[in-house]
Amino acid sequence: MSDLGLEIRLPSTAFLRIFDQNNARFDLQNDELFFLLKKGQIKMIANDLELIPKLEFDKVVILNMAAYDLELEYLTQYLVNLAEEAGIILRDKAEPIKIPSNIEKACATSADEFLTALTAFGIKLEKKKAFSPKAQHRWKKGLSEVEFFVNRSDSKATIIWEKSNQLVIKAGAKIAESGGMKSDGTPGLAYRFTQTLREEQKANWDAKTFTTTEDIVLKSVNEVGHFLYFAGTNSWLQLVDKEGRTIHELSVV
Numbered sequence: 001m002s003d004l005g006l007e008i009r010l011p012s013t014a015f016l017r018i019f020d021q022n023n024a025r026f027d028l029q030n031d032e033l034f035f036l037l038k039k040g041q042i043k044m045i046a047n048d049l050e051l052i053p054k055l056e057f058d059k060v061v062i063l064n065m066a067a068y069d070l071e072l073e074y075l076t077q078y079l080v081n082l083a084e085e086a087g088i089i090l091r092d093k094a095e096p097i098k099i100p101s102n103i104e105k106a107c108a109t110s111a112d113e114f115l116t117a118l119t120a121f122g123i124k125l126e127k128k129k130a131f132s133p134k135a136q137h138r139w140k141k142g143l144s145e146v147e148f149f150v151n152r153s154d155s156k157a158t159i160i161w162e163k164s165n166q167l168v169i170k171a172g173a174k175i176a177e178s179g180g181m182k183s184d185g186t187p188g189l190a191y192r193f194t195q196t197l198r199e200e201q202k203a204n205w206d207a208k209t210f211t212t213t214e215d216i217v218l219k220s221v222n223e224v225g226h227f228l229y230f231a232g233t234n235s236w237l238q239l240v241d242k243e244g245r246t247i248h249e250l251s252v253v
Contacts, residue, residue, distance in 0.1 A: 008117050014067040016114055018121060021060040024052045031066040033076045040122055042083060043244045044091050047076045053092040056243050061123060068110045074099050078107035079125070086125050089240055091151065137221075137236070137251040139164035148239040148247050154179070155229040157212075159239055161247070167224050169216040177210050179230030194226045201227070221247060 005019025019026075026049075028034060033047040036057040043057055065075060077097050083090055099107065118124060143161045150157045150173075157173035175198075180191025197218070198205070204214040218224050225235030236248035 006121075010067075010113055010117060012067045012110070012113060014110070014114060015064050016117060017060075017062045017064075018123075019060055020058060022056070022058050024049055026060060026062075028062065029064065031072060032062050032064050033072060033079070034063070035061040035123070037061065037123065038243055041244065042088055042090070042123070042125065044093075045076060045079045045083060046092075046094060047072050048094065051092050051094060054242065055091050061118065063114055065110070068106075070103065070106055070110060073097060074103050075107050075110065078104060078111065082111070083125050087237075088125065089237065089244060089246065091240075091244060135236070135248065136253040137248065138253050139251065143250060146241050146250065148241055150224075150228055150238055151240070152176075152229060152238070157228055159224060161251075165219050167218050167221065169212060169218065169224060169227065171204075171212050171214050171216075173212040173216075173228065175205065175210050175212065175227065176229040179232060190226060190231045194230045197223060197227045 005017055008016040008018070010016070026034075028047070028049055033045065034049075035042050036044040036052070036055070037059040038055075038057045040059075043055060044052065046052070065072065068075065073094075074097070076094070077099055080090060080093055080096075081099075115125065139161060144163070146161070148159045148161065150159065154176035155174050157175075158170040160168045160170065162168055180188050180194055182188045201216050204216050205212045216227065218227060221235045221239065222231070225231045225233070225238060229238075234248075237246050239247040241247075241250070
């Protein structure tokens with residue numbers, strides 16, 4: 001323990017630092033990556049302080065991995081993959097890279113060491129409760145004051161759930177240029193539904209830049225997912241507020 005927080009020395013001589021912090025003013029060395037947490041939930045994993053977005057966090061964990069014979073980018077990507085496989089939604093990630101299979105095994109061995117240590121302090125890459133397709137959601141007035149964000153490689157948007165059957169995609173959103181195709185390359189149902197929505201809103205988006213020029217009003221979270229990125233995933237888990245909470249978490253009954 002010190003004024004800088006808690007330091008954990010590991011058998012490999014790698015070490016962790018855990019400290020309370022709610023801003024990006026902390027130092028990071030060349031062989032270090034960091035986790036940002038809010039109320040014990042991991043919100044970001046990265047190795048570049050410049051990637052930190054405007055999000056709320058209250059704790060920082062720094063891993064010094066100089067003792068591991070690994071590239072920093074590979075271990076960071078391994079942890080990001082691990083978190084996303086567990087259903088954790090992360091904010092502002094670096095461009096993804098492919099990890100060779102032999103290096104992935106080395107990443108797993110190293111991660112076992114420090115993740116076990118973090119678990120003792122209640123910090124873990126834990127799978128969230130599975131989303132039930134039968135889940136019921138209810139709009140309430142407070143939700144109209146929350147900005148939800150889509151932050152994907154193919155689309156980015158800010159959405160306001162103004163009324164129970166009215167979601168507004170704010171002007172300036174980036175929409176996916178392609179998607180919704182079957183495995184054989186032919187248009188699927190998602191593609192056709194998306195094209196119908198976009199045709200109805202053609203006056204409000206630029207087909208050259210795939211950017212919305214006016215606010216677009218749709219009737220459901222499902223329609224928002226189709227319009228922005230041809231659906232293909234559960235949009236109740238894709239729309240996230242500034243604290244990393246999904247629209248599902250805030251409205252499920």
